[in-house]
Each structure stands twice: as C-alpha cells, then as structure tokens.
Amino acid sequence: MRFTITRENLQQGLGAVAGSIPTRTTLPVLSNILIEAEDGAVRLSGTDLDTAVTVRVPAEVAEPGAITAPAKKLQEIARELPGATEITTQGDAILISSGRSRFKLNGLPKDEFPAFPKVDFGGSWRVTGADLQRLITHVSFAASTEETRPILNGVLWQLHDHDMRMVATNGHRLAKMTLPVEAGGDAAAAELIVHPRALQQVQRLFAGDASVEVAKSENHLGFRSTEVQVYTRLIEGPYPNFEQVIPKDNDKNMVADKAALQGAVRRMAIVASDQTHRIRMSLGGPMLKFSVESPDLGAANEELPVEYDGDPLEIGFNAQYLLELLRYMPTDEVKMTFKAPERAATMQPLGNEDTPDYLCLVMPLRLLS
Incomplete structure (x- = not known):
C-alpha cells in the first residue's frame, strides 16, 4: 500500500473515526484504525463492536492495500506533521513520511479487524x-x-x-x-x-x-x-408505551419567558438539596413563586412574572430536570401545563407555525410540607 494525502484530509478522517475507538479494550485490534487505500481515496474505519464508523477522504493512491494502525498514536502524529504525507506499508508496519519526519508504527493485518455488519440499503x-x-x-x-x-x-x-x-x-x-x-x-x-x-x-x-x-x-x-x-x-x-404517561387532561397553563425561567431555576438550584435538587413552585395569579429550604444550607425564594390560567397549585420539581428541558426548548417563550401536585407536568415551545412538534414531560417531587 502506498498513498499521498494532505495533512488536513488525514486529520479530518482520523478525527471523524476517533469517536468510535474504545478507550479500553481487551482486543488490541479495536485500538487500531483500519486504513484501506483504493482508487483516488482512502477509507478509514473504527469500531467498538457496538458502533462502527467509516469515512472516505481524498488521496493520491499509488498502490492499493489495507492495514490497521494504532489510532491514538496515528492521530497524535498527524497533528504534528508539517505538510503532505506519504504512507506506505512494510509487512505489518505502517511507514509515515512528511517533510524530514519519518515514523514507523507496528500495525495488525486487516484480517484481524472485525467485519462490519451487513445492512442492505436496497430498502432504505x-x-x-x-x-x-x-x-x-x-x-x-x-x-x-x-x-x-x-x-x-x-x-x-x-x-x-x-x-x-x-x-x-x-x-x-x-x-x-x-x-x-x-x-x-x-x-x-x-x-x-x-x-x-x-x-x-x-x-x-x-x-x-x-x-x-x-x-x-x-x-x-x-x-x-x-x-x-x-x-x-x-x-x-x-x-x-410513552403515550399513556403523557397527560391529556392538564388544565392549568403557564406561559413564561424561557431565559427568565432558566435564571430563576438556576438560582434556586444553588440552595437545593444535593440529593433531590427539590424546588417548590407556587402558582396562582400573575407571579410564579419559587422557594427552597435546605436544612443543612439555608433557604431561597424568588418571584417571576408569568401568564397563568388555572386554580392555585403548589408543586415540587427536580431543578436539574427543569434546567435540562429548558436548555433544549427552541423558542423564547415556553408553555407548561399542570394537573395536580402528584401528576406529570409538560413543557412545550411557544412560537410561530415553524415551531417543531416538541413536547417534554417531567414528573413532580413530593413536597415535604
């Protein structure tokens, strides 16, 4: 095998495959990248036996062939190469030449690399x-x-x-x-x-x-x-069956500014218990009231203007779960719906007709008092 490849293409290909290489393995070949030189391109592959990745990068191929080489060291070398690189094989070793630099890495034959799953793309x-x-x-x-x-x-x-x-x-x-x-x-x-x-x-x-x-x-x-x-x-x-846990009868609705809600929850989370991350939300009228009591640490409270439609409600949530849901909401305003303190709440983005069909659900935490 012999081919010439630009430093950029080599780094790009190795970087793409690196995520599929296990950090620890009992099979030495899984720490290697499979390099296959073919007409006008090089195919780089890696696998952890659960997920396999193959990328094709342009190269000038003089002699087709295949070998596996240590992924981590190959990537470290590629980062330091001065320019275009020639890669050849010598038995089960790979030779790397770039500028005045020369490397020889011991590899393993292609036959030892696990075969990829056979998937028929005829019906796709x-x-x-x-x-x-x-x-x-x-x-x-x-x-x-x-x-x-x-x-x-x-x-x-x-x-x-x-x-x-x-x-x-x-x-x-x-x-x-x-x-x-x-x-x-x-x-x-x-x-x-x-x-x-x-x-x-x-x-x-x-x-x-x-x-x-x-x-x-x-x-x-x-x-x-x-x-x-x-x-x-x-x-x-x-x-x-996820559909049966999504509430259809939540009759209490709250609309809030996403950034303001995120900020308030984040501040309450500072004082919340490290075990439960429990915060209390008190709904009723134009202000959402947050409160947190942590016996070992202290207490906190905050008020946030919202639009709320429904009977008064006090409900507890894991602050970390709320922050996760808010992080992925794609709009500036969000809508939450509630039914009762022990029932699931929903969160949805509020926007125009381009807003995706996206719904999140979060289970409440029991309030202690």
Whole structure:
C-alpha cells in the first residue's frame, strides 16, 4: 500500500473515526484504525463492536492495500506533521513520511479487524442531516444512563411515510419530537431503539445538507452518505408505551419567558438539596413563586412574572430536570401545563407555525410540607 494525502484530509478522517475507538479494550485490534487505500481515496474505519464508523477522504493512491494502525498514536502524529504525507506499508508496519519526519508504527493485518455488519440499503429511508441533528439534539439527552432498565438507555425512533419521531425517557423526564419527512425512501414503517452514543456519532459526522440513507438488518442499523457510513447494534425489546404517561387532561397553563425561567431555576438550584435538587413552585395569579429550604444550607425564594390560567397549585420539581428541558426548548417563550401536585407536568415551545412538534414531560417531587 502506498498513498499521498494532505495533512488536513488525514486529520479530518482520523478525527471523524476517533469517536468510535474504545478507550479500553481487551482486543488490541479495536485500538487500531483500519486504513484501506483504493482508487483516488482512502477509507478509514473504527469500531467498538457496538458502533462502527467509516469515512472516505481524498488521496493520491499509488498502490492499493489495507492495514490497521494504532489510532491514538496515528492521530497524535498527524497533528504534528508539517505538510503532505506519504504512507506506505512494510509487512505489518505502517511507514509515515512528511517533510524530514519519518515514523514507523507496528500495525495488525486487516484480517484481524472485525467485519462490519451487513445492512442492505436496497430498502432504505432517506432523511436530511439537518433533520437527524435536530431530532437527536432535542431528544437523546432524556435517555437513561442507569443500567437498571436497559431499554430506557435507548432512544425510540419511529419512521413513517410522512414523518419521523424520536422519544427518550429515564422514567422521570421525557422528550418527544416529531418532524415531517419530505423525501422518504422505499422502506416500510419501523420502530427502532438506538443507543444515544451511536446517535451522537451520526449527529457529529453527517452535515446538515447531507442526504442520508438509513437501513436496517435484523439487529443493526446503518446510516450512509457519499463519504460517511455509521453502523450500530439496535437495542432489542419493546419500548414502554410513552403515550399513556403523557397527560391529556392538564388544565392549568403557564406561559413564561424561557431565559427568565432558566435564571430563576438556576438560582434556586444553588440552595437545593444535593440529593433531590427539590424546588417548590407556587402558582396562582400573575407571579410564579419559587422557594427552597435546605436544612443543612439555608433557604431561597424568588418571584417571576408569568401568564397563568388555572386554580392555585403548589408543586415540587427536580431543578436539574427543569434546567435540562429548558436548555433544549427552541423558542423564547415556553408553555407548561399542570394537573395536580402528584401528576406529570409538560413543557412545550411557544412560537410561530415553524415551531417543531416538541413536547417534554417531567414528573413532580413530593413536597415535604
């Protein structure tokens, strides 16, 4: 194998694949990047056995070939190279030449690198990179990070003829967004459960203007554009019926300025308990009243002008969950709905007709007095 590549293209390709390389592994080859030189381009690949990434970068290829090389050291070398680089192989070693610099890294043969999942893109969905980024950004944060219910570690992705929806929850808060799909593919409707780590790779690697093909095999999902491919193992099992936990009868409505609400919650969170992060919200009339009492630390309170329609209500929330939901609201005003102190509240963006179909839910905390 022998090819010449610009420093920028090499750094770009290695950086794209680096996120799929595990930091610790018992299989040495998983610490390596697979380098495949072909006609007019080099393909760089990495995997942690759950998610695999391949990117194609331009290069002048004199001799096709393939080898795997240590990802971390290769990336460190690429950052320091003075300019265009020639890369060749010598047995199971890779030789790197740039300017007056010469490196030799011990590699492993391509045969030891795990094969990528076989996904047939003959029946696929077509989505834009921008839509994928929007869904992933606004939903994946709500997935659980605890291992007690593995199914909640995933994001539910529903694909239909005219729209697609992502849902994530940890049982205490939930995020749901639906977007219309203008350019569908020829695949049937599907419900997929995808790990957020894989979706973060998709979000990072596919540009907003990219046309992305999405296809599934029995237990894997594949994403591809002209230059990038991402494959991930699907999470198996039925996702909980999220529709039944979204309240339909909340009859108390509050509209607030998002930035002002964020600021007030953030200030109350300073004094809230480190264990529960509990804050009290008292609703009734044109002022929302916050209060916090922490026996070990002290107390705090604040008032915020809002529009409120409904009977008086006192309700407790985890301040960190409220801040998470507010962080991802895409409009300057938000609407919250309530029913009772022990019932779930909802939060939605308030804006014009371009505002996405986006809803978040947060479970209350019991007030002690």
